Amino acid sequence: MSNLLIEMMDKVFDTIIIGGGSAGCVLANRLSENPDHNVLVIEAGRRDSWWDIFIHMPAALTYPIGSRFYDWRYQSEPEPFMNNRQVYHARGKVLGGSSSINGMIFIRGNPLDYEKWAKDPGMESWDYSHCLPYFKKSENRTAGANFWRGSTGPLYLETGPATNPFPVRADEPDHKLIQSSYPKPTLISLPPYSLTVIRGANKK
Numbered sequence: 001m002s003n004l005l006i007e008m009m010d011k012v013f014d015t016i017i018i019g020g021g022s023a024g025c026v027l028a029n030r031l032s033e034n035p036d037h038n039v040l041v042i043e044a045g046r047r048d049s050w051w052d053i054f055i056h057m058p059a060a061l062t063y064p065i066g067s068r069f070y071d072w073r074y075q076s077e078p079e080p081f082m083n084n085r086q087v088y089h090a091r092g093k094v095l096g097g098s099s100s101i102n103g104m105i106f107i108r109g110n111p112l113d114y115e116k117w118a119k120d121p122g123m124e125s126w127d128y129s130h131c132l133p134y135f136k137k138s139e140n141r142t143a144g145a146n147f148w149r150g151s152t153g154p155l156y157l158e159t160g161p162a163t164n165p166f167p168v169r170a171d172e173p174d175h176k177l178i179q180s181s182y183p184k185p186t187l188i189s190l191p192p193y194s195l196t197v198i199r200g201a202n203k204k
């Protein structure tokens with residue numbers, strides 16, 4: 001039995017989180033802000049080592065996807081409407097979860113969905129304007145904050161260096177289009193997207 005395991009057995013935890021993926025890590029980070037709250041995260045996959053370029057180098061993302069060392073490599077049940085084919089489904093098997101092997105594209109949920117949810121009884125505070133402060137709180141946009149985006153949160157966001165003249169003409173188009181028609185936002189989102197990348201590294 002490892003020393004770490006023996007050490008853990010002597011401890012009492014207030015919260016045990018199974019799975020150190022995107023959701024598990026966010027939860028652990030927030031809960032452990034209180035030094036009196038002991039949190040244990042149990043992750044079945046490998047470590048997120050600092051030297052692991054397959055996780056940290058954005059352009060290397062095709063290596064962990066499909067690799068048994070980083071990916072659960074699920075197969076769907078036979079799909080009756082696809083000639084009973086089984087479909088490969090990637091899921092991260094590493095601390096950081098699927099966000100360690102994902103495409104790093106950061107797009108908020110469609111505002112129209114939030115508006116729709118808010119129409120259900122008891123869901124009034126799920127409309128986009130209520131959620132926006134929380135989105136902003138989570139973001140650290142390297143290009144700076146504005147009405148729509150935050151710059152003091154834990155999630156680093158860079159905008160990709162796209163050169164196509166159509167999307168580039170609109171600053172931050174995935175939200176610009178939404179902005180132009182707020183509070184009845186449109187469905188459209190276009191690149192250049194924000195990426196959860198900072199100084200050339202995947203920061204999840």
Ligand SMILES: Cc1cc2nc3c(=O)[nH]c(=O)nc-3n(C[C@H](O)[C@H](O)[C@H](O)COP(=O)(O)OP(=O)(O)OC[C@H]3O[C@@H](n4cnc5c(N)ncnc54)[C@H](O)[C@@H]3O)c2cc1C
Pocket residue numbers: 018019020021022023024042043044045065090091092093094095096097098099101102103104105106107
């Ligand atoms: C290939 C790929 C590309 C993607 N691209 C994007 C993108 O560009 N932009 C975007 O926003 N989203 C993207 N996603 C989706 C996004 O990464 C996921 O929606 C998100 O990471 C899911 O978070 P989660 O916490 O629900 O699950 P996960 O992050 O998958 O975390 C689950 C964790 O639980 C662990 N676990 C499972 N079973 C056990 C067990 N029994 N005991 C302990 N631990 C266990 C797993 O190893 C994993 O670490 C992509 C996903 C994939 C797979």
